[in-house]
Amino acid sequence: MVRSKGNPVAASPPTGTPSIGLKELAAHLGLSSATVSLVINRSPGAKSIPHATQERVRAAARELNYRPNLMARSLRQKRSFTIGVVLPEISEGYAALVLSGIEDYLLQEGYFYFVVSHRHRADLIEEYPSLLQQRAVEGIIAVDTVLTGPTGIPAVAISGHRQVPGVTNIVLDHNLAAHLALEHLQKSGHTRIAMIKGQDFSSDTEIRWRALHSVAEQLGIVIDDKLTIQLDSDSSSPEVGYVVTRKLLERNEPFTALFAFNDISAIGAIQALRESGKRVPEDVSVIGFDDIQSAAYQNPGLTTVRQPLRQMGVIAAETLLARVNSPRQEEYPNEIVVKPEFIVRGSTANVRHLVSLP
């Protein structure tokens, strides 16, 4: 870390006071701008300048409300203290939580960040990283987005799931996640378990799906194609889960449990189940994924696999800054694994009976 920790704004003067430039400050002090700059930045070159003078400089800087022009500084130093965040969209739920973790850490370290959202448009996913680099960001965090190629600057992907040179992946232990959820259902007596698979564009879809299959096999659970359905709409509302669950119900294949791709779709699924006369959890147990804020406040509360989303944001920011400020650019972690947690609420119950065919 090159910047001091803690509140980065403690010494800011009040808003509104006009601020002056280095030249004026130097003139006012009767010193050269070189001297003032050295003192202000506490750079090693300032060690021959007596303490008394240093104090005089700093006092004047405070009084006259000197604020260095960061554009000029960045130009010279080739450092912007800015990073870029790429994500599918600023939605409720997933992205908001991750972003809030990222912001926490970055601001604390004196970095600002740009946010760009691509809404799954391939051209934007391709172009935004270079657009960000043109804005001189020092690193990139990609959230639920597969970076198409090496970026040239340090990058961290949250749920990126692809080995791209230069990119550190932050991933959930999906095997553990699958284990937690399936074991819970198995212990509750469920055997006919429906699955909602994620959209193709979501970077978690494939890996989670594979983990699910592998764990199901271990546990002796059958994943029936007839009880499997995939999200397709790119909306971020529960609507997406609602639609596919209705389709699922039309198949008339009985099931007693439903494992949704995420909380958002689980919420829509519950709605669809209810409308078709099925009670949750009495007739069908539902498990979500993510544990977004509103999951706890569904009725019934949503049983779900909790991803530590905020923490993943913090870890991403932390890892990225460590890389940005590391002298050895070529060394970096390839992957950081975080653990899910299983949160049992009211949407799951012991199996009572199979939903009968009509």
Next chain:
Amino acid sequence: MVRSKGNPVAASPPTGTPSIGLKELAAHLGLSSATVSLVINRSPGAKSIPHATQERVRAAARELNYRPNLMARSLRQKRSFTIGVVLPEISEGYAALVLSGIEDYLLQEGYFYFVVSHRHRADLIEEYPSLLQQRAVEGIIAVDTVLTGPTGIPAVAISGHRQVPGVTNIVLDHNLAAHLALEHLQKSGHTRIAMIKGQDFSSDTEIRWRALHSVAEQLGIVIDDKLTIQLDSDSSSPEVGYVVTRKLLERNEPFTALFAFNDISAIGAIQALRESGKRVPEDVSVIGFDDIQSAAYQNPGLTTVRQPLRQMGVIAAETLLARVNSPRQEEYPNEIVVKPEFIVRGSTANVRHLVSLP
């Protein structure tokens, strides 16, 4: 608008290609950097340069993947094409929706933005605007945040509710909002209506409260202090509504309807009502405010006063850029009013009976 509309990245070259500087490009062309700069920027000074040369320059720029250094350009032009967004926190719901509207418009216009969240800390609210200005933002959007003083650069506040010089306020028509909600309850036969007032730090709290009182009087509805309670926690989870509703219930004052400050607290309130054995909407009708994405997917769906949050974000961005690019800085709109919409879902019903005292 100084920038062309439409997709700002259409002409970007592929990621990864190394990019060169103006000097190198000029050398490669056998021209001076001045000439190249004039051509690239299509500035008026380029009119004496023959078309053939212009094409040659542009072709080379494309081929060699020339990308101007935006720090250098900003330094010289004193324009950063960046704006700052100040908000309480990046939460689900309110902030996420507004932010997504802001982002849409800004990126389309070629602007990027910094986000800072202050979590209601007075020192941060005070300092962030000047920190943003040090980062050379050209304007500020404050969301649900009362700016403490004039900023020196154009600013737009969403639900700012205070006349600050230089700040355009984007506000909801709270009178209409109160009308829609109270009339709905009145028509449904409710007379004992409980109210959850917002936290003191929320900039909408006071104005909405006053509107509520004034409209209640018009309609002949009594707002009973014993049925009034105020949010206090600064959390953004439904917990806040849950806690105060439990307190409200402890008072043992009967009521048949509850008008919550926002959807988040309404969701918590419903939880508390249910736990105390009251059904929604059979025993108590609940109305929220905002219409966040998950409001529609509550069970029952939440009846609510819809704020056009996304649109408010777009309007804020639009207004701010218009001001930033206007030659007459001293002229700007003081206030822009947007209309709420009343969304009837399952959480309200006709009154059947008063909840009896125990």
Next chain:
DNA sequence: GTGCTATGGTAAATCGATTTATTACCTACA
């Protein structure tokens, strides 16, 4: 008196563009 080392600074180059003032050449016209 000479040489050497601190002390206390400063001049000037630099980062990478933009922009103004200027040059050099050519043509046309009075």
Next chain:
DNA sequence: TGTAGGTAATAAATCGATTTACCATAGCAC
């Protein structure tokens, strides 16, 4: 022949810092 005007550029200043290389002066040892 002189000059006005257009064409095709360029040199150099500028934005506001950072940073390197250098310069005085003083004190001290020899």
